[in-house]
Amino acid sequence: MDLLQKYIFIPLDIFKENVENKGIKNKMDGWLTFLGMDEPEKIIELINTYPEFREMYEHVYYICRNVEDVMGIFSEELRIMNRNTVRYMVDEMQETIDEQKEMIVGQQEQLKKKDSEMQKMILEKDEKMKEKEHIIEELKKQIALLQK
Numbered sequence: 001m002d003l004l005q006k007y008i009f010i011p012l013d014i015f016k017e018n019v020e021n022k023g024i025k026n027k028m029d030g031w032l033t034f035l036g037m038d039e040p041e042k043i044i045e046l047i048n049t050y051p052e053f054r055e056m057y058e059h060v061y062y063i064c065r066n067v068e069d070v071m072g073i074f075s076e077e078l079r080i081m082n083r084n085t086v087r088y089m090v091d092e093m094q095e096t097i098d099e100q101k102e103m104i105v106g107q108q109e110q111l112k113k114k115d116s117e118m119q120k121m122i123l124e125k126d127e128k129m130k131e132k133e134h135i136i137e138e139l140k141k142q143i144a145l146l147q148k
Contacts, residue, residue, distance in 0.1 A: 012036035024049050 015032050019042070024030055030050045033042055034057075047054045063070055 010032060012032065012035070015036060019029065019033060019037070024033055024046055027050065030046055030053060033046045034053055037043065037046075043057060047057065
C-alpha cells in the first residue's frame, strides 16, 4: 500500500500463537498483548513483566464496571453530535435559501426588463395604430370629396 506515513501491520491472530510459544519478550510484545489478549493468565503475565500496564487495565476494568457512566458519556457525545448535525443542516438550508433568493432577485430583474420592453413595444404599436387611423381618416375624407 502507498501510504503517507510508515505503518507496520501485525496480524494479532499470528501474534497470539507466537506469544503462546515464546512469551512476552519486549515492550512491543507487551503492547500487542495488551491490545490483543483477554486471557487472565496472559494479563497477569503482562502485569508481572511490565507493571505500568496495571493502571491501564484498572482503568478498563473501572469502565467495564461502570457501564452507566460509559453510556452517559456516549449519550452526551450523541447529544453533541446531534446538535452539531442540526447546526450543519441549518447552515446548509440557509445557504440554499440564500442561493434561491439570489436566483429570485435575478429572475425578477429579468421580468422587469422584459416588462419594460413589452410596454415599449405596446406604446410603439399604439402610435403606429394611431398613425394608421389618422391615415384612414384622411383617406375617408378624400373618398368623400371625390364622391361629391
